[in-house]
Amino acid sequence: xxxxxxxxxxxKSFGPLDVLTGIDLTVEAGExxxxxxxxxxxxxxxxxCVNLLETPTRGRIHTLGVEITDPDCExxxxxxxxxxxxxxxxxxxxxxxxxxxxxxxxxxxRRPRGxxxxxxxxxxxxxxxxxxxxxxxxxxSGGQQQRVAIARSLSMGPELMLFDEPxxxxxxxxxxxxxxxxxxxxxxxxxxxxxxxxxxxxREVADRVVFMDGGGIVEQGAPADVLGHPSQERTRTFLHRVxxxxxxxxxxxxxx
Amino acid sequence: MTTVDEATGRTRRLTRRQRQRLIRVVQYxxxxxxxxxxxxxxxxxxVQQGFFRPDVARSMFPGVIVPALLNTLAFTLGAFCFGxxxxxxLALMRLxxxxxxxxxxTAYIELFRGLPVLVVLFLVGYGIPNAFPDREIPGxxxxxxxxxxxxxxxxxxxxxxxxxxxxxPKGQLEAARTLGMPYGRAMxxxxxxxxxxxVIPPMTxxxxxxxxxxSLAYVLGVTASNVEITKFSSDVLNARVNATPLIVAxxxxxxxTLPLSQVVRRMELRAARAR
Numbered sequence: 006x007x008x009x010x011x012x013x014x015x016x017k018s019f020g021p022l023d024v025l026t027g028i029d030l031t032v033e034a035g036e037x038x039x040x041x042x043x044x045x046x047x048x049x050x051x052x053x054c055v056n057l058l059e060t061p062t063r064g065r066i067h068t069l070g071v072e073i074t075d076p077d078c079e080x081x082x083x084x085x086x087x088x089x090x091x092x093x094x095x096x097x098x099x100x101x102x103x104x105x106x107x108x109x110x111x112x113x114x115r116r117p118r119g120x121x122x123x124x125x126x127x128x129x130x131x132x133x134x135x136x137x138x139x140x141x142x143x144x145x146s147g148g149q150q151q152r153v154a155i156a157r158s159l160s161m162g163p164e165l166m167l168f169d170e171p172x173x174x175x176x177x178x179x180x181x182x183x184x185x186x187x188x189x190x191x192x193x194x195x196x197x198x199x200x201x202x203x204x205x206x207x208r209e210v211a212d213r214v215v216f217m218d219g220g221g222i223v224e225q226g227a228p229a230d231v232l233g234h235p236s237q238e239r240t241r242t243f244l245h246r247v248x249x250x251x252x253x254x255x256x257x258x259x260x261x
Numbered sequence: 262m263t264t265v266d267e268a269t270g271r272t273r274r275l276t277r278r279q280r281q282r283l284i285r286v287v288q289y290x291x292x293x294x295x296x297x298x299x300x301x302x303x304x305x306x307x308v309q310q311g312f313f314r315p316d317v318a319r320s321m322f323p324g325v326i327v328p329a330l331l332n333t334l335a336f337t338l339g340a341f342c343f344g345x346x347x348x349x350x351l352a353l354m355r356l357x358x359x360x361x362x363x364x365x366x367t368a369y370i371e372l373f374r375g376l377p378v379l380v381v382l383f384l385v386g387y388g389i390p391n392a393f394p395d396r397e398i399p400g401x402x403x404x405x406x407x408x409x410x411x412x413x414x415x416x417x418x419x420x421x422x423x424x425x426x427x428x429x430p431k432g433q434l435e436a437a438r439t440l441g442m443p444y445g446r447a448m449x450x451x452x453x454x455x456x457x458x459x460v461i462p463p464m465t466x467x468x469x470x471x472x473x474x475x476s477l478a479y480v481l482g483v484t485a486s487n488v489e490i491t492k493f494s495s496d497v498l499n500a501r502v503n504a505t506p507l508i509v510a511x512x513x514x515x516x517x518t519l520p521l522s523q524v525v526r527r528m529e530l531r532a533a534r535a536r
Contacts, residue, residue, distance in 0.1 A: 058438070060325060082441065084439055084441045085440070085441030087439070095435065096436075097455050098455060099532075100535075112442065113441045113442055128418035141535045153479065154436075156438075161441065176270035
């Protein structure tokens, strides 16, 4: 099996702030990798480096066989093959749902309108929103918007999907809809790199879980191992805080 | 009926409702009194002879509409289109990562916001022909007006458009880029359309200002065929030694601006549907 993403010795600083301090990570084609960790641990920055929304300070990243960190790399053709889903959905507010899905197909892939709309409707159907083609994003719920955002990425026929906390901005009862779509995608064999706080999703769907803290990878492995029997103290503390938030001791509260 | 103020223990003669009613009656009375005072003390006959002579007003038609109103519209439209294009380019330059572009745009904006429109028109009308004697600005007076008014308007519009672009969330550009759109395409298809929706109200002010600035066309030496509302009216004013043309001109300007407000209101409603 070929590797979809190969990250080696990745460093990223924002001014004096070192956000990533030497990351090595490989994602195989067809693999679903969930990245978990406390806020500020650099998870999102890591994800945003994979399609070069952030430019690394040091290190190399090969995405889909192309070295994206090479200054001469043609970014746009490569980005067409990488889907990305954001925490804040980022649907184009001035366009209908259907136009959100067709605009990049038509302007970037140069598909004729008929074909673009056919692909768009297929993908809307896939996320269960075939009846919302004519609606504007503002008239949809958060969960519906995020599913449209996923369908928008899928319409470009990506070989790799990046998810940046896709359910963190959603009302609790809408999280399930989005996770179901993501799980179906994983079942179909999509390569996925997912930054998430949904431990149940990571346990069920991920092939591998990566725990990050302080800009580095603390431990990684099968979900059952990392989430069930973490070998590192920091992982145990994090999981305890996330999974049993009402059972913190006074000592733990102080140790924030 | 009397009430006792709990806090002070003082007796008040009016209830809250009675007090409000009294205050309103006083306000209306004062307003009506002022209106009546003006209506009865003004010398209406003289005013009518000076400003509202029907025969003078009638003699201005159809000239004040064709060509004067049409020329005002043509000057405004030309200047707005030129200003919008140049203003958008300047706004993008001010937001550019290239320092030289930012400097050039900032210098242009500071310069043209500071110069009186009259001076700019004069330079366009007489400075450019002196500098390039073999060439002419295409479109004659229409081209000169579009250029002169447009260059000043662009300076103002650039700042408005820049604010509009900055008001579009950063995630919009990021989402477009991750779909493989090059920067230029993402700006044209995603960011600028949303920025323009945000700046519709200030842009309306800009068009109305431009409409009135077209009255400066006289510096370029207009002929009978490209005369606009103000010049046309002041010519009649001089010929008839009567101020009625000013009133007619004012009403014709309103014929432009009032429907414009309606169109803008429609556009805003349409844009609101997508929010």
